[in-house]
Amino acid sequence: MSFAEVKITKEPLMVILPILSIVAFFGIWQSLLSFGVVPSSLLASPLQVLKLFIAKWTQVNPDGALLTTHMWTSIQEAFTGYILALLVGIPLGLAMGWFPIVEGLARPIFELIRPIPPIAWIPLTIFWFGIGIPGKVFIIWIAGIVPCVINSYVGVKMTNPVLIQMARTYGASNWQIFIKICIPSALPMVFGALQIALAYCWTNLVGAELLAADNGLGFMITMGRRLAMPDMVLLGMAMVGLTGAVIGVIIDAVEKRLLAGIRR
Amino acid sequence: MEDGNKTMAENGNTHAKISCKNVSKTFIQKGTQQVHVLDGISLDVAENEFVVILGPGQCGKSTLLRIMAGLETASTGSVIINDKEVDGPGQDRGLVFQSYMLFAWKTVMGNVEMGPKLRGVGKEERRKVAQHYIDMVGLQGFENKYPHQLSGGMKQRAGIARAYANQPQVMLLDEPFGQLDAQTRIYMEQETVRIWEQEKRTVIFVTNNIDEALFLGDRIICMEGKLPGRIREVYDVNLPRPRKFTDLDFLKLRHEITEASELTL
Incomplete structure (x- = not known):
């Protein structure tokens, strides 16, 4: 039996509409400023932002660093905090899911700290670390660890009890069941945490940099405000979004590759 | 017979x-x-x-x-x-369930050799045992497939082979x-x-x-x-x-x- 291959074409309307919407968005935005409807002290035009974007590759002033330096600082901070959050959060969550002692000891403290927004730690981190990179890493660590713990914990708890019983009939020890059954079953949830934690880390990083920094994309946005340069604020915002999206795509690709063959 | x-x-x-x-x-x-x-x-x-x-x-x-x-x-x-x-x-006692209960992250071979592996049987020995039971249930050639790549009947064959590989005296x-x-x-x-x-x-x-x-x-x-x-x-x-x-x-x-x-x- 053979079937003619059906080519799935997007409805033309669904191609045209998004393009139209984007063009209209930037067109209206640009014309609002070109025709002086909105004063340039309140908003910069897309073209101005683009001009600044090109200039900032080679020009240090007026905010004290190249665009790439800001980005590199932010990425460094985000990744250090993120990786540390994974390294601590995932094993902790997995252990909490399986060992009652760990759950009993760690869970109350975790529940106590969890509802505090990471940004609320900023004043303390300034006492402890000043406004350099370590303070931001700490904030990001706090932000990232929460989804890591929760997802790993839930992942282990969701392990099919019959699989655990089956392993018991094979004479598996408690530890073996944890390593060989619970952790592999929890993996899809853990990978989910990688994405969620990254999004958390990135948002909170920018928040932290807005408040206490001497470098980084968040700092660039703050400088834009201080210098009354809406184009710099917008450029900073755009770069935060863009970098975040690119990192998300990369993590997604890594996840897909690692999970190949595991997913049902 | x-x-x-x-x-x-x-x-x-x-x-x-x-x-x-x-x-x-x-x-x-x-x-x-x-x-x-x-x-x-x-x-x-x-x-x-x-x-x-x-x-x-x-x-x-x-x-x-x-x-x-x-x-x-x-x-x-x-x-x-x-x-x-x-x-x-x-x-x-070896167990076989209606819902197969295979380890989704393991191949057929990985599933079948799980019991001996958990008991600390060496790799060569347990591979031999696992292969014997994989052959017995007629899954030869599918050793490296994952459960989601198998049909229902094949999954249950793997489940039976896995139970046997643990050398139980009683099958449930x-x-x-x-x-x-x-x-x-x-x-x-x-x-x-x-x-x-x-x-x-x-x-x-x-x-x-x-x-x-x-x-x-x-x-x-x-x-x-x-x-x-x-x-x-x-x-x-x-x-x-x-x-x-x-x-x-x-x-x-x-x-x-x-x-x-x-x-x-």
Whole structure:
């Protein structure tokens, strides 16, 4: 039996509409400023932002660093905090899911700290670390660890009890069941945490940099405000979004590759 | 092939491999409500006997199997396997479930060698054992496939191979073919007999399908149709193997069992 291959074409309307919407968005935005409807002290035009974007590759002033330096600082901070959050959060969550002692000891403290927004730690981190990179890493660590713990914990708890019983009939020890059954079953949830934690880390990083920094994309946005340069604020915002999206795509690709063959 | 029906007497074996003594089970639901699932089940199974527990859904038959497996504890009474009272799961019993329960992140080989691996059997040795049982269930060539790449029948073959690879003395199967289509099911039943004849084990096979019970069992334990689960009747199936679903004797016994139970099995 053979079937003619059906080519799935997007409805033309669904191609045209998004393009139209984007063009209209930037067109209206640009014309609002070109025709002086909105004063340039309140908003910069897309073209101005683009001009600044090109200039900032080679020009240090007026905010004290190249665009790439800001980005590199932010990425460094985000990744250090993120990786540390994974390294601590995932094993902790997995252990909490399986060992009652760990759950009993760690869970109350975790529940106590969890509802505090990471940004609320900023004043303390300034006492402890000043406004350099370590303070931001700490904030990001706090932000990232929460989804890591929760997802790993839930992942282990969701392990099919019959699989655990089956392993018991094979004479598996408690530890073996944890390593060989619970952790592999929890993996899809853990990978989910990688994405969620990254999004958390990135948002909170920018928040932290807005408040206490001497470098980084968040700092660039703050400088834009201080210098009354809406184009710099917008450029900073755009770069935060863009970098975040690119990192998300990369993590997604890594996840897909690692999970190949595991997913049902 | 050689000897169709091994009952306890024919084996000359009066010593039971599995012995359930007055097993009852009561679950407590929502704090106070008691549900009597099993009531006074006594049952002796001889070595290498193929015993089928037949009954409709919700008759306690799976619970009885789980008690034998050590996954549940009896409220009263006891189960003795190999002269030892059951007090938890053990390597002497192999389990096969309706829902396959394969390790999704392991290949067929990984699944089958899991038991020996957990017991610390060396790689070469356990590969040999696993390969033997993979061949036995007819999955050669699929060693490196993951469960999601297999059909239902193949998954259950892998499940059976996995249970065997652990070298249990008793096989406990809980409606293993319940999710298969009718054709595959009959084929798997034939395979079950072939495998059992090839590597004799004491088998407890739980099913709600009367044809399956008659095709497989040396003995059929027919349960009451409602809770609390009790044994209604025990039938010796003295039909030569390989059996045929359309043989007159087969149909006569089928008729007898159907008439005796008010169930449409």
